[in-house]
Amino acid sequence: QVQLVQSGGGLVQAGGSLILSCTASGRASSSAYAMGWFRQAPGKQREFVAAITKSDSSTYYADSVKGRCHISVDNSKITVTLQMNSLKPEDTAVYHCVAGRVASSLPDSYDYWGQGTQVYVSS
Numbered sequence: 001q002v003q004l005v006q007s008g009g010g011l012v013q014a015g016g017s018l019i020l021s022c023t024a025s026g027r028a029s030s031s032a033y034a035m036g037w038f039r040q041a042p043g044k045q046r047e048f049v050a051a052i053t054k055s056d057s058s059t060y061y062a063d064s065v066k067g068r069c070h071i072s073v074d075n076s077k078i079t080v081t082l083q084m085n086s087l088k089p090e091d092t093a094v095y096h097c098v099a100g101r102v103a104s105s106l107p108d109s110y111d112y113w114g115q116g117t118q119v120y121v122s123s
Contacts, residue, residue: 002026002112004097009117012087016121020082022097022114032099035073035080036060038107039093039119048105049095050082060103065091087121094118 008020024032036051050071051060059071070083080097097114098107 002028002032002099004099004112004114006095006097006114006117009095009119011120011122014088014121014123016087017083017085018087018119020084020095020097020117020119022080024078024080024099024112029078029099031101032112033101034103034110035097035099036071036103036110037080037082037095038098039091039095041093044093046107047093048107051098051103051105052080053103058103060105062105084119087119089121089123092119092121 002024003026004022006022012018034053037049038046039049040046048062052071052073054077068086073080094116096116098110099112100110
């Protein structure tokens with residue numbers, strides 16, 4: 001299995017920036033060909049944020065964050081980073097790192113989920 005450990009998050013003012021990181025470990029880490037991020041705000045459904053494929057570093061973004069977020073993976077292919085800029089109060093949510101076989105906006109496409117980290121954007 002794959003374990004995903006997240007870091008980052010916290011409190012930031014609107015217009016500010018945050019960096020979220022996620023490191024994968026475990027025996028099946030090599031089979032996780034895509035990594036990404038979902039978020040869930042209180043009372044709302046889980047929402048796709050971004051994903052990246054490990055093979056060619058192709059990236060995918062939700063329309064709500066396109067142009068404000070940048071996802072990347074390091075050379076080891078086990079750490080994924082989400083750079084979030086120009087943050088809005090609407091970005092407030094718990095962010096979960098995910099890993100799976102295919103980059104997708106559908107949460108059931110991913111086999112592994114991180115513990116989640118809170119992002120709070122004040123107005």
